[in-house]
Amino acid sequence: MVDPALNLAGGSLILPQPLPLDGGQSLERVEVAYETYGKLNAEKSNAVLICHALTGDHHVASPHPITGKAGWWVRTVGPGKPIDTDRYFVICANVLGSCLGTTGPASPAGDGQPWAMRFPVITIRDMVRTLVALLDSLGIDQLHAVIGGSMGGMQALSFAANWPERTRAVLVIASTARHSAQNIAFHEVGRQAIMADPKWEGGNYYAKGKGPESGLAVARMAAHITYLSEAGLTEKFGRRLQDRTEKTFGFDADFQVESYLRHQGLSFTDRFDANSYLYITRAMDYFDLAEEHGGRLAEAFAGVKARFCLVSFDTDWLYPTAESRVIAHALNAAGAPVSFVELSAPFGHDSFLLDVPAQDRVIAGFLNQ
Amino acid sequence: MVDPALNLAGGSLILPQPLPLDGGQSLERVEVAYETYGKLNAEKSNAVLICHALTGDHHVASPHPITGKAGWWVRTVGPGKPIDTDRYFVICANVLGSCLGTTGPASPAGDGQPWAMRFPVITIRDMVRTLVALLDSLGIDQLHAVIGGSMGGMQALSFAANWPERTRAVLVIASTARHSAQNIAFHEVGRQAIMADPKWEGGNYYAKGKGPESGLAVARMAAHITYLSEAGLTEKFGRRLQDRTEKTFGFDADFQVESYLRHQGLSFTDRFDANSYLYITRAMDYFDLAEEHGGRLAEAFAGVKARFCLVSFDTDWLYPTAESRVIAHALNAAGAPVSFVELSAPFGHDSFLLDVPAQDRVIAGFLNQ
Numbered sequence: 001m002v003d004p005a006l007n008l009a010g011g012s013l014i015l016p017q018p019l020p021l022d023g024g025q026s027l028e029r030v031e032v033a034y035e036t037y038g039k040l041n042a043e044k045s046n047a048v049l050i051c052h053a054l055t056g057d058h059h060v061a062s063p064h065p066i067t068g069k070a071g072w073w074v075r076t077v078g079p080g081k082p083i084d085t086d087r088y089f090v091i092c093a094n095v096l097g098s099c100l101g102t103t104g105p106a107s108p109a110g111d112g113q114p115w116a117m118r119f120p121v122i123t124i125r126d127m128v129r130t131l132v133a134l135l136d137s138l139g140i141d142q143l144h145a146v147i148g149g150s151m152g153g154m155q156a157l158s159f160a161a162n163w164p165e166r167t168r169a170v171l172v173i174a175s176t177a178r179h180s181a182q183n184i185a186f187h188e189v190g191r192q193a194i195m196a197d198p199k200w201e202g203g204n205y206y207a208k209g210k211g212p213e214s215g216l217a218v219a220r221m222a223a224h225i226t227y228l229s230e231a232g233l234t235e236k237f238g239r240r241l242q243d244r245t246e247k248t249f250g251f252d253a254d255f256q257v258e259s260y261l262r263h264q265g266l267s268f269t270d271r272f273d274a275n276s277y278l279y280i281t282r283a284m285d286y287f288d289l290a291e292e293h294g295g296r297l298a299e300a301f302a303g304v305k306a307r308f309c310l311v312s313f314d315t316d317w318l319y320p321t322a323e324s325r326v327i328a329h330a331l332n333a334a335g336a337p338v339s340f341v342e343l344s345a346p347f348g349h350d351s352f353l354l355d356v357p358a359q360d361r362v363i364a365g366f367l368n369q
Numbered sequence: 370m371v372d373p374a375l376n377l378a379g380g381s382l383i384l385p386q387p388l389p390l391d392g393g394q395s396l397e398r399v400e401v402a403y404e405t406y407g408k409l410n411a412e413k414s415n416a417v418l419i420c421h422a423l424t425g426d427h428h429v430a431s432p433h434p435i436t437g438k439a440g441w442w443v444r445t446v447g448p449g450k451p452i453d454t455d456r457y458f459v460i461c462a463n464v465l466g467s468c469l470g471t472t473g474p475a476s477p478a479g480d481g482q483p484w485a486m487r488f489p490v491i492t493i494r495d496m497v498r499t500l501v502a503l504l505d506s507l508g509i510d511q512l513h514a515v516i517g518g519s520m521g522g523m524q525a526l527s528f529a530a531n532w533p534e535r536t537r538a539v540l541v542i543a544s545t546a547r548h549s550a551q552n553i554a555f556h557e558v559g560r561q562a563i564m565a566d567p568k569w570e571g572g573n574y575y576a577k578g579k580g581p582e583s584g585l586a587v588a589r590m591a592a593h594i595t596y597l598s599e600a601g602l603t604e605k606f607g608r609r610l611q612d613r614t615e616k617t618f619g620f621d622a623d624f625q626v627e628s629y630l631r632h633q634g635l636s637f638t639d640r641f642d643a644n645s646y647l648y649i650t651r652a653m654d655y656f657d658l659a660e661e662h663g664g665r666l667a668e669a670f671a672g673v674k675a676r677f678c679l680v681s682f683d684t685d686w687l688y689p690t691a692e693s694r695v696i697a698h699a700l701n702a703a704g705a706p707v708s709f710v711e712l713s714a715p716f717g718h719d720s721f722l723l724d725v726p727a728q729d730r731v732i733a734g735f736l737n738q
Contacts (some may be wrong), residue, residue, distance in 0.1 A: 023618035121567065121618040181602040181626045182594065188627045189590045191620065192634070193562055194584035214565035221558045222591050230686075233550040239657060247655060249392035249490040251560065251647065255654070257550045258557045267559070278620065285624070286616060288608060317599075317686075 002062050005079045005086075010035035011060070012101050015133045019096075022123040028110070031180040032134050033094035033101020034058050037077060038085035040140070048083060048367070049131060049142045049167075051148030051155035054223075054280055055272055057100040058092045061085075065100070066271045072353060082363040088144060095155075096130040097122050097280050099101055099273035103110070106206060106273045116275060117203035120201070122286045124151070128158045132166065145169035145367055149352035150319070151280070154287050157327070159301040161289055169365055173311040173359070174352040176323035178288035183318065186226055187281040190219030194274045203275050216274040217265030224268045228346030229315035233257060290330075297330035304331075308338040309366040311352070311359060318349040339366070371431050374448045374455075379404035379427070381470050382417050382466070384502045387697065388465075391492040397479070401503050402470020403427050403462035406446060407454035416509045416531070416537075417452060417736070418486035418500060419461040420517030420524035423592075423649055426643055428468040429607040430454075434469075435640045441722060451732040457513060465522075466491050466649050468642035475575060475642045480636040483643060485661045486572035493520070493656045497527045501535065514736055518721035519688070520649070523656050526696070529677070530658055540735055542680040542728070543721040545692035546666055547657035555595055556650040559588030572644050582640035585643040586634030593633045598717030602626060659699075666699035673700075677707040678735040680721070680728060687718040708735070 002008050012033040018026040026281055035058045040047060050073070050203035057064070061071040061078055076089055077083045095101035097119070105119040135143070146167045148156040153175025160170040176183075194200055197215030225233075237257040241247065244254065253259040290297040308331055312324040321342045331338040343358045345351035352359065371377050379401040403425045409416060419429055419442070419551040426433070430440040430447055446452045463471035466488070469582035472486040502518055504512070515524040515536045522544020529539040545552075563569055566584030594602075606626035614625065622628040659666040666714065677700055681693040690711045700707040712727045714720035721728065 027634055077616065117620075121620075128503075137578075150535065178608065181606045181608065182597075182599045184608070184624050185590075185594045185602065185626050185630055188622075188630055189587060189594070192590060192631065193565075193587045195620075196562075196587055198567055218562045218587065219556075221561060225554045225558070228551075228553045230549065233554065237550045239547065239550065239553070239660075251486075251490075251564075251651065253557075255550075255553050255557075257554050261554055261557055262561065282620065291608075369666060 003078065006061060007039055007085065008035060008037055008039045008062055012306070013134070013137055015130070015137070016369055017133065018129060019126070019133065019347055021120055021126045022118050025120045027103065027120070030096065030103045030130060030133075031101065032093050032130060032242050034091060034134060035060065035062060037061055037090040038088055040089040044140055044353040045142070046088050047143050048088040049081070049135070049146045050077070050090060051131070051146065051152035051159075052092060052095065053148075053150040053152050054284065056152070056267070057098065058094045060090070060092045064271070072359065075355065076360065076363065079294070081145070082360040083367065084364070088367070091134070091138070093131055093134050095127045095280070097127070097283065098235060099276040102130070104273065105203065105275035105279055114206045116206065119279060122283050124154045124164060124280060124283050125158050125292070127154050127283065128162065131155070132163055135166070141166070143167040145171055147171040147173075147197060147363075148175070149173035150175055151284055152175050154284065157289055160304055160306055161293065164303045164305060167306050169309070169366065170175050170306050171311070171363065172327065174313055174316050174319055178290060179285050184285045185283050186222060189222050191281060193218040193222070194278060200274065205274075212274045213269040216269050216272065216277060219277060219362070220268040221261045222264040226318045227348060227350045228319065231315060232346050232348050235346065242286055242350065246320045256267055272320060296335035297326065301331055301334035301336050304334060304336045306336070307369075308336055310338060310340040310360055311360065312342045313345050313347075313349070313351040315346055316351065317348040372447065375406045375407055375430060376454065377404060377406055377431055377729070378477075382503070382504070382506055384499070388495070388499060388502065390489055390495045392489050394489045394714040395490070396472065399465065399472045399499060399502075400470065400476065401462050401499060403460060403503060404429065404431060406665060407457055408429055409664070411457040414511070414513060415457050416504075416512050416514050417457040417459050418515045419446070420515065420521035420526065421461060421464065422502070422521050423518040423653065424637070425521070426467065427463045429459070429461045433640070445729065445732065449563060452516070452736065453730040453733070455634070457736070460503070462500055462503050464496045464649065466496070466645055466652065468645040470658050472574065473642065474644035474648055483547060483575040485523050485575065488644070488648060491648060493523045493652050494527050494531060494661070495529065495651065497524050500524070500528070501532055504535065504691070510535070512536040514540055516542075516732075517544070518542035519544055519718065520653055523653065526658055529673055529675055530662065533577055533673045533675065535577050536675050537677070538735065539675050540678045540680070541696065541731065542684055543685050543688055544698050545688040548654050553654045555591060560600065560650060562587040562591070569643060574643075579642045584636040585638050585641065585646060588646060589637040590630045590634040593630060595687045596717060596719045598686065598715060599716050600684060602716050604715065621716055661695055665693065666734055667702035670688040670700055670703035670705050673703060673704070673705045676738075677705055678731065679707065679709040680713045682716075682718070682720040683711055683713045684715055685718040685720065701706070
């Protein structure tokens with residue numbers, strides 16, 4: 001099912017050292033699930049780290065183990081593709097706090113029971129610290145590039161700011177240097193939906209079957225709206241009815257957009273852990289790269305030698321172009337080389353995952369410089 | 370507590386005729402709760418009907434019976450105010466399907482039990498039909514003006530299109546002639562949040578105490594974000610912490626915006642019925658004035674003699690200016706006199722309820738022409 005030319009490898013490893021966290025605790029025996037594509041060259045100079053988004057995982061270009069769907073960035077990663085696995089050794093790991101192999105709230109704590117809400121609150125920097133530890137284990141001192149879209153872009157920024165010597169290039173797509181009040185607000189709705197579901201049970205649902213599926217589905221539905229543009233939704237669904245010619249004057253999913261959203265919500269619960277959703281959204285809300293560096297974003301990039309590329313999309317209202325512009329200004333102030341482009345694409349925030357040929361050209365052009 | 374100069378009157382009446390509904394059913398003995406301010410002149414020519422928004426009510430300028438808060442448009446309605454009660458006889462009724470006195474899902478059906486989800490699905494036009502029946506009962510043939518913001522604007526448009534001879538002027542603020550896919554999507558999230566709450570019990574919660582408060586609170590939180598502008602949220606809350614100097618690395622409401630949203634959600638459940646929320650959002654989602662008139666919005670206004678004023682706000686992303694422009698074009702095509710202004714205000718959709726002096730001037734100027 002996976003193209004052998006991808007040279008897919010990976011698995012999971014236990015970090016040899018305890019992982020210190022921004023919250024003050026440290027985690028023992030952190031497991032990291034990851035995949036690699038392509039081959040590491042003799043100089044170990046061709047590694048590209050891809051950081052995934054909120055509900056993504058390390059199956060960048062391999063089938064998802066639960067859904068069987070193609071990898072989430074299969075259109076971008078592969079032989080001859082914008083992130084060319086004939087050329088680069090591509091690494092992607094499931095983030096700390098997630099639920100597809102890397103340690104998170106569903107993982108066993110020291111007492112053998114799931115961490116659940118005993119899991120410490122983590123930050124984007126903690127996720128990156130995990131990735132750096134993975135690179136250490138893989139013997140990679142410096143990346144050719146770190147790349148990420150959305151929350152992956154936050155990780156790429158945090159990587160560049162906190163481990164500036166570890167990468168030569170940074171590509172940040174559809175992202176932000178801090179979560180806005182509106183971003184936090186939407187996440188808070190999702191968390192409240194999960195926590196309001198009686199099946200959440202304070203997070204201790206693992207032994208009891210399915211968990212807070214209804215709440216998680218509502219959280220996903222609300223978030224999903226923010227991933228799409230208003231115009232994109234209109235083009236895709238408008239006010240078209242679902243498998244009917246007349247409104248039913250009832251509460252069924254009369255409109256296609258309702259049916260679509262319900263499907264998005266329900267199918268998400270098959271592949272994602274509700275507590276992971278709480279922890280990862282919290283990490284995103286806590287993200288404020290300037291705050292970590294004395295309140296001045298340019299300070300975050302003071303020691304940076306890497307070259308940067310920032311990509312935004314004109315229809316992205318979750319992390320709109322203005323957010324990328326703030327990052328570009330800070331990089332300019334720090335004297336870092338940066339190219340910044342706003343691409344036109346109709347899909348809203350999700351454009352970075354979709355068919356945007358201009359993005360392909362930007363990625364390939366930047367990587368292959 | 371109410372200024373005697375307002376000449377507050379009203380109460381509730383039972384419509385003498387059954388109310389036919391767009392869904393094909395008809396409702397017997399519909400109760401309509403309403404208030405009036407000012408005095409009807411001898412010619413009965415000075416009546417102004419105000420139509421309220423989704424979660425509004427008829428307490429335009431009188432204290433809310435549950436919360437005790439001032440009326441929702443007290444800044445706009447009163448002696449010497451933009452809608453001057455020394456000059457106009459102002460009428461506002463709780464809409465059909467709501468929960469503050471007018472017949473809705475919480476009202477008793479023929480069997481004496483609450484309608485709950487047996488209540489028929491209603492439309493914006495059904496709400497307006499109720500208002501027209503109220504005007505009949507009050508002996509008012511023709512309004513000086515019908516006015517509404519948000520869902521109130523939909524009612525004003527529907528009134529003008531379907532009962533064109535019953536008003537001389539129509540003022541539509543921050544509204545739309547049809548619900549977009551994104552509008553429907555946000556409402557669907559809210560409905561699913563309510564229906565996912567086990568305490569909803571298929572709508573039959575009235576005998577069992579508090580009902581689906583958690584789900585209703587989540588619905589309100591999601592909707593509330595859409596009422597505010599991103600910039601307004603940033604200005605009001607930014608990333609400021611709530612009563613603390615450091616993040617707690619927990620799931621409390623660390624950020625002010627979280628605390629604010631939680632409060633908005635919870636306080637809403639004290640004053641609003643969850644089933645009413647389902648029915649009224651459904652009516653809004655069904656609203657498409659063009660569809661009712663052969664698919665061409667200009668047709669909706671073919672017989673219209675009234676003069677129109679449309680107001681939009683530059684930061685309203687729920688019903689953005691483009692929606693008002695569509696209405697303006699249709700009115701132009703129908704040859705109706707229309708003035709259209711986009712006002713600048715930082716508060717997003719909720720601007721129509723807030724301190725926007727330019728809106729005051731537009732309202733007074735249009736009414737007093």
